[in-house]
Amino acid sequence: MKTSELYNLLGINLDLAVEAHELLRGEAGREIPGVKMDEENYDHSTVKIITILDEQGEQIMGRAKGTYVTLESPELRVNNKMVHKNISEVFAEKLKQILPLNDDSVILVVGLGNWNATPDSLGPKVVNFSMATRHLFQYAPQELQQGLRSVCVLAPGVLGITGIETAEIIKGTVDRVKPDLLICVDALAAGSVERINSTIQVATTGINPGSGIGNKRLGINEETMGIPVIAIGVPTVVHAGIITHQAMEQLFNHLQTTPALQHVYAGLQPVAVNEIINKVLEPFGGQLMVTPKEVDDQISFTAKVIATSLALALHPGMPPDQVEHYLQ
Amino acid sequence: MKTSELYNLLGINLDLAVEAHELLRGEAGREIPGVKMDEENYDHSTVKIITILDEQGEQIMGRAKGTYVTLESPELRVNNKMVHKNISEVFAEKLKQILPLNDDSVILVVGLGNWNATPDSLGPKVVNFSMATRHLFQYAPQELQQGLRSVCVLAPGVLGITGIETAEIIKGTVDRVKPDLLICVDALAAGSVERINSTIQVATTGINPGSGIGNKRLGINEETMGIPVIAIGVPTVVHAGIITHQAMEQLFNHLQTTPALQHVYAGLQPVAVNEIINKVLEPFGGQLMVTPKEVDDQISFTAKVIATSLALALHPGMPPDQVEHYLQ
Amino acid sequence: MKTSELYNLLGINLDLAVEAHELLRGEAGREIPGVKMDEENYDHSTVKIITILDEQGEQIMGRAKGTYVTLESPELRVNNKMVHKNISEVFAEKLKQILPLNDDSVILVVGLGNWNATPDSLGPKVVNFSMATRHLFQYAPQELQQGLRSVCVLAPGVLGITGIETAEIIKGTVDRVKPDLLICVDALAAGSVERINSTIQVATTGINPGSGIGNKRLGINEETMGIPVIAIGVPTVVHAGIITHQAMEQLFNHLQTTPALQHVYAGLQPVAVNEIINKVLEPFGGQLMVTPKEVDDQISFTAKVIATSLALALHPGMPPDQVEHYLQ
Amino acid sequence: MKTSELYNLLGINLDLAVEAHELLRGEAGREIPGVKMDEENYDHSTVKIITILDEQGEQIMGRAKGTYVTLESPELRVNNKMVHKNISEVFAEKLKQILPLNDDSVILVVGLGNWNATPDSLGPKVVNFSMATRHLFQYAPQELQQGLRSVCVLAPGVLGITGIETAEIIKGTVDRVKPDLLICVDALAAGSVERINSTIQVATTGINPGSGIGNKRLGINEETMGIPVIAIGVPTVVHAGIITHQAMEQLFNHLQTTPALQHVYAGLQPVAVNEIINKVLEPFGGQLMVTPKEVDDQISFTAKVIATSLALALHPGMPPDQVEHYLQ
DSSP, rough: OOHHHHHHHHTTTOOHHHHHHHHHHHTTTTTTTTTEEEEEESSOOEEEEEEEEEEHHHHHHHHHEEEEEEEEEEGGGSOOHHHHHHHHHHHHHHHHHSSSOOOTTTEEEHHHHHHHOGGGHHHHHHHHHHHOOOOHHHSOOOHHHTTTOOEEEEEEOHHHHHOOHHHHHHHHHHHHHHHSSEEEEEEEEEESGGGGEEEEETTTTOOOOOOOOOOOSSSSHHHHHOOOOOEEEEEEEEEEEHHHHHHHHHHHHHHHSSSHHHHHHHOOHHHHHHHHHHHHGGGGGOEEEEEEEHHHHHHHHHHHHHHHHHHHHHHHTTOGGGGGOOOO | OHHHHHOOOOOOOOOOOOHHHHHTTTTOOOOOOEEEEEEEEEESSSEEEEEOHHHHHHHTTTSSSSEEEEEEEEEGSOOOHHHHHHHHHHHHEEEEESOOOOOOOOEEEOOOSSSTTGOHHHHHHHHHHHHHHHHHHSSSHHHTTOOOEEEEOOOOOOHHHHSSSSSHHHHHHHHHOOOOOEEEEEEEESSGGGGGTTTEEEEEEEETHHHHHHHHOOOOOOHHSHHHOEEEEEEEEEEEHHHHHHHHHHHHHHHSGGGGGHHHHOOOOOHHHHHHHHHHHHGGTTTTTTEETHHHHHHHHHHHHHHHHHHHOOOOOOOOGGGGGGGO | OOHHHHHHHHHHOOOOOHHHHHHHTTTOOOOOOEEEEEEEEEEEEEEEEEOSSSSHHHHHHHHHHHEEEEEOOOOGGGOOOHHHHHHHHHHHHHHHHHHHOOOTEEEEEOOOOOTGGGGGGGHHHHHHHOOOOHHHHHHHHHHHHOOEEEEEEEEEOOOOHHHHHHHHHHEEEEEEEOOOOEEEEEEEEEESGGGGEEEEEEEEEEOOTOOOTTOOSSSHHHHHHHHHHHEEEEEEEEHHHHHHHHHHHHHHHHHHSSGGHHHHHHHHHHHHHHHHHHHHHHTTTTOOOEEEEHHHHHHHHHHHHHHHHHHHHTTTTOOOGGGGGGOO | OHHHHHHHHHHHOOOOOHHHHHHHHHHTOOOOTTTEEEEEEEEEEEEEEEOOOHHHHHHHHHHHSEEEEEEEEEGSOOOOOOHHHHHHHHHHHHHHHHHOTTTTTTTEEEEOOOTGGGGHHHHHHHHHHHHHHHHHHHHHHHHHHHHHHHEEEEEEOOOHHHOOHHHHHHHHHHHEEEEEEEEEEEEEEEGGGGTTEEEEEEEEEETTTTOOOTTTOOOBBBHHHSSOOOEEEEEEEEEHHHHHHHHHHHHHHHHHHHHHHHHHHHHOOOOHHHHHHHHHHGGTTTEEEETTTHHHHHHHHHHHHHHHHHHHHHTTTTOGGGGGGGGO
């Protein structure tokens, strides 16, 4: 049974394009038609840029045409502010390349997710760390505006708290404020344990229904919002089924590569494997999403890195060694 | 010099209609044309209902035609949950009389103010304590909806945090959600020390520019929102100038009623008094708003009372002895 | 390979006596010498009372002589305050039976754990919800003390925050305050997914080194503290290895009970299984402890239940329907 | 009537030595026997060093022999991280001069006050921002210890939360940990509006009963603790009576210096003034302590400055431009 089929069985979406890409390429490392991938290596991080070029790429990858930049660094999980500053500067450069900005662009940064649920609080935390400037533009003298862009921020909450679809609040605000660009930050679900809180994805395609860990039902993208939407996400949870699945994969691998056990591998039925996984997860209705015990710290780290990167990328006049003075 | 002139000099607005009313009636207790006042006494609270009937009343009172209900209880400041429950039930009854509701009304409750500034966090705290039901209506079976109204909630933040005028976010959301009634909760400035965290006002006129402690610039009322707007407010701060002014009043009173000092009273120039007050307040730019040391607890108490009252008033099927089970 | 050996290989301690007991009894349900187990069923919970009677029991169970009461209820995870109140009353009755109390006992309740790490914040949260009365005894009139016991509380933090072994701060405080009983509340590690945030254990043996999720190095028990120590714990995390292990168990079970696959089961080497599990967990150094995405809510629920139970058990004059008015 | 008598009447303690000194010197600027005062001026702050030299000084100043260093800067109240960093470096130098330290000293930093009451939360916030190193010394390799001292921290809470006298918890911990120096951080009451959140005092005399805003009953000083105790404090509240008193002073000054009103001044009875002040404050039982509306931000600023100064002063190997990387 293919891994992708198993994900379907478990009802798991891969939020990260880079994971879908890895899955599709498989071990053979074959090229995927309509999809381009570049990789850049930095001191403390690796950046992968996946471009879905055409409809064929869209169909195979199961997501929209556009650019998906992924920054990977296990050091994001470790408390080292100097390394995090370095990662922020790398990520800011990538954002500058990808964000459709003019000097006088107005940008709305939206922190999606539930501030009362730590693994889902990444978006609101980024908003908390960020400094709005839009109101200064309306009232402050010209010289204060030098090198700054007009940024406003919003943490609209989640349906379970507000009783309102998040996309409705955002759309309503967009209609009034009329920004030129919408940047959404959200917590995602990872397809492997290694990804949790160690990967930041930015996608030019916005957010589509069902992605993220908060079960959005409406898309937040150029089609629904009427302006370009950039989505920044960090996987903060993993389906417990994926942990068991990773174990199974290793087991099958062992069986397959051990001559004396190869007949066993041949005999195992994939459906049985799914049954087993589902049985293990039963106590949480098969929907057990887990997060590391250290979730509070790790989310603070990535939220700060993203807020720093956004400040550097959105405000060209912000010197990297002073950016933290401009964060909340 | 009249007290009201002094307030003007200090740039102080009286957020509470009941204070404006008291000021206007003065010690003589004279009737104010175009204004009606009723008073009801309960075990742990007093309720005053001021109705501004016509344009004459509007002009004299300096606020819009409508009903202003004020619940007063010093016990709001004391940690006694049973007394607070009693006050909530009284206030809920007043809300039921004043809120323009049908069985199938959709209500948007907005918590104004800054969650990072304790004295301004009343609105967001009420929203935190409240339970949204609107999303349940769209997806839950009929029997779950029995006795509940469709309520959604929002804490839009303040201009200094978001870079967006609060009224813009609310108007945008109102345009999308199309509620039948908007209820805004906000922290106010008191005109006397006794009022702080001991008074809840509800007004059928919404919120007008400049009121509250967050310096709103746009009104949030039926005119701007297109639907009825009810404003609930609690004074949580007082201008330090008012404390000194209260002292001065007592001093003048003493001079005036002490025969040997009456000539002194006659000789004091009001302008000198204002100069003195302003000089004392200089270190904070003359704009020192203060709040009691116990502000955290007191705001929690009033926020819980308001959230409880709203739950009782908005959901007719909610039994008073179980309402706390429906709060967050 | 036996499950217990596997736990040893993974370096996993079973914090819950009831899990050790289940493991030892196995499927055969055999009696364990020196150990007694009783079970009581309630509307919303099951209570299991394990008594380790003698040294033989101690050795087999790997823990000290004493009583271990476990309350189990999956409903602890669900937001239903009325069910939680019922569970609190059941748990309070068990506490009354187990706590060595006189009318004039002084009790110190200590919330162990890290308030900055949600899964480890159970203890501090219980302390936050609880009301100290000891200072009232020293200064308040007799009639206020009716039906109350003298309770003081402490949340000493963790070594990583304070730089001080938690047991040192507690011992220092015990030496000064001289309470008659120490009650410690702590977050534990579960031996199965089902246990997380659904089980409360109370043990008369105190806390021993290495238990809980915060890696205490010194015991907090009668031997070190000089007074009886009761430990209350809730498993809030699970070793990711246990999730994979539960999956493997199911897999092996399937192989063993499917005639066509029995030869496979025979051929699998337990060491290989451990290697596989460890490989899967490598990205987190083999020490990945996970917690459900809903950890914030679930910990609030159990903390409130424990605080309520303690208030009912420690203060005989507290009426069950008013106990929430005495919580913070 | 003398100002100091008025303070006595109002039951107000002056927590700041510099205020007592100013009061005693009066406008005449006379020298106070047994007391020395030096002043140093920096870019963003002024430092005053008051030394009480002998018993005569003790009696006049109403506080113990020792050194009282006061840093004053209205810029502490303004959000400017670069200015705050500069102030931290100045304050760190003063601490280095005053703290009795050896290379291998063990230091216990205690944050006094109530974390649930914003104006009283300064001490716990300093502890939150600070990094303990003592546990690293016991387990980490030598090279990690270079340039660091062994620091542990504690936030013991307040009597109303724990039911335990704060001094008891500290003494118990001191007895176990055996530090060489105790540093206590606490919120104070100011004697004038200008002082609030703009002044940091450090005293070599520890903390004496009745000082601070939390009503300690036991002293925390060398006598009670057996080791040197340094007290760091910031006034965060002011008695509302002081605001009215400052107004009265200005009024009297006006009367006194205006020829036409001098007879009035002569005629005013000080007792009447106190009666007036007390009457104004009646609604809060005469004990109304107030704090500026911006208390949350201002306390964060000073807590961060103090934590930064402590890190610089306690760890000689900490480079000033990296110190923020070592804060929490």
